[in-house]
Amino acid sequence: MKLTSCTLTDVGLRRTNNEDCVYADDSNGLFIVADGMGGHAAGEVASAMAVETICSLFPPLSSLPADAANSLKKAFLTASRSIRKVASVEDSKRGMGTTLSVLYIEGETAHLAHVGDSRIYRLRGTDLEQLSIDHSLVAEQLRLGLISAEEARSSQMRNILLQAVGLEDKVDIFLLRQPVLSDDLFLLCSDGLSDMIDDDQIYALLQQTGSIQQAAERLVEAAKAAGGRDNISIVVVKIDD
Numbered sequence: 001m002k003l004t005s006c007t008l009t010d011v012g013l014r015r016t017n018n019e020d021c022v023y024a025d026d027s028n029g030l031f032i033v034a035d036g037m038g039g040h041a042a043g044e045v046a047s048a049m050a051v052e053t054i055c056s057l058f059p060p061l062s063s064l065p066a067d068a069a070n071s072l073k074k075a076f077l078t079a080s081r082s083i084r085k086v087a088s089v090e091d092s093k094r095g096m097g098t099t100l101s102v103l104y105i106e107g108e109t110a111h112l113a114h115v116g117d118s119r120i121y122r123l124r125g126t127d128l129e130q131l132s133i134d135h136s137l138v139a140e141q142l143r144l145g146l147i148s149a150e151e152a153r154s155s156q157m158r159n160i161l162l163q164a165v166g167l168e169d170k171v172d173i174f175l176l177r178q179p180v181l182s183d184d185l186f187l188l189c190s191d192g193l194s195d196m197i198d199d200d201q202i203y204a205l206l207q208q209t210g211s212i213q214q215a216a217e218r219l220v221e222a223a224k225a226a227g228g229r230d231n232i233s234i235v236v237v238k239i240d241d
């Protein structure tokens with residue numbers, strides 16, 4: 001499989017700093033979005049630390065597919081520990097954390113590892129599917145049928161995360177392994193995109209003709225046109241035979 005990707009990150013229209021961090025390495029099949037949180041510049045530090053940690057540990061030494069999930073899990077826990085360590089000794093970094101969504105494509109297998117409310121989508125043919133699960137309070141309320149999709153979208157509690165990397169010792173990492181097909185398109189994004197435009201709009205913008213760079217630009221522009229309340233980060237990965 002041949003991988004081609006592009007990354008785009010934008011501060012948006014309301015924030016003065018960008019706490020997101022994105023990474024793409026086509027030759028190693030590694031793609032990451034992290035969305036940091038914490039006062040002052042702490043969020044930026046947390047997301048950058050998470051991305052650096054994953055990059056330093058990937059690709060793993062063993063290339064057995066069953067080991068990839070384990071390696072991802074270990075890398076997430078290492079990232080979490082590193083962030084907590086800095087947060088515990090520097091007052092200005094106290095409570096910092098980050099979402100972390102990683103797509104690792106090895107041969108014909110996609111390994112996903114994820115914590116938080118950034119997202120990993122897959123577009124296959126006409127089917128856009130969110131493969132990751134949001135670790136957010138409203139997503140949980142929605143899953144339990146306590147609120148409607150409409151209420152979830154407008155909820156004041158939209159930004160409350162149930163877990164993040166760096167906040168607590170225990171992190172429940174969402175892991176998924178999927179076969180990769182030629183012409184699949186993966187989209188990793190921070191909530192600055194998915195909070196601003198819905199899946200139907202994302203689908204429509206991904207379906208338009210043009211390069212993946214143009215698709216990424218269209219997505220960022222749409223999020224800004226819808227308000228651009230948060231930093232917007234995107235990684236688009238195209239799979240070819």
Ligand code: CA
Binds near residue numbers: 231
């Ligand atoms: Ca965000």
